[in-house]
Amino acid sequence: MIKARIVVTLKNGVLDPQGKAIEGALGTLGFDGVGSVRQGKVFDVEIDGDDASAAEAKVKAMCEKLLANTVIENYAVEIR
């Protein structure tokens, strides 16, 4: 069993209204000195087998096909 963590973040230049809302809410709560906030997604996936490089290739294919919208999002895969 191999565990992989995938972090999907918006590309630079893509507007992030959710992040902006959080920025505003943090200001309202009294947190000052907060620059930009960007929100992304994380997926923890368990893959059967013991071959880390095969698992990584599989996870990358999942990202391309389903988990990330590569037009506006970047993804990073970490095998743990």
Place this chain on the structure above:
Amino acid sequence: MIKARIVVTLKNGVLDPQGKAIEGALGTLGFDGVGSVRQGKVFDVEIDGDDASAAEAKVKAMCEKLLANTVIENYAVEIR
């Protein structure tokens, strides 16, 4: 300017219907050997100043107050 990454994940035992839906979709797409999928959130926050430990304390306070629901979610802070 200090950059922090916050990863918010559901605690063990908390149902994750979104993760289950992704699991099903991956099966439909022909990815076999996929165990559990759990979805979480990631926040990239920029904090003014150069004091990493002060920034970390501030970010943890943000998590407690706004970014994570500590009843059902865990959070991890990484200063980068």
